[in-house]
Amino acid sequence: MAYWLMKSEPNVYSWDHLKSDGVAPWTDVRNYQARNHMKAMKKGDLVFFYHSNIGREIVGVMEVVREHYPDPADPRFVLVDVKCHRLFKTPVTLAMIKADPRLQGIGLIRQSRLSVMPITDDEWRIILDLEQIK
DNA sequence: GCCAACGTTGGC
């Protein structure tokens, strides 16, 4: 199983929106690198939900329930369907991630504009640790 | 194919 992180501005589409939608397509990715990551996602993969701009924190974990299919709004890009898996007890903030020497290689820091990125097993475990610590 | 101009993302 692989791990990922996807960003959304919570005033546009937040964790609570997904929670009330149940299963929903992840829309509006218009970057080829991000799209390629979406194409690599498999059913059952887990995905950190990051609130960008407002909050700047990982709020929970989603699960991929449908693998990539063409975006009807622009067939050059794709959608995946996701659902909420588990809400964090406390969000893991960007500040916490930046302050952790073990997470300096994470895409969230290295490629701050990328909205869909892979997360290594180590990074995944460290972030779950940070959730417990706070 | 290069690169300047421009637009977007997202942290601060």
Place this chain on the structure above:
DNA sequence: GCCAACGTTGGC
């Protein structure tokens, strides 16, 4: 509101 990073566009 500013700006750094970086992707895209279009002229040549």
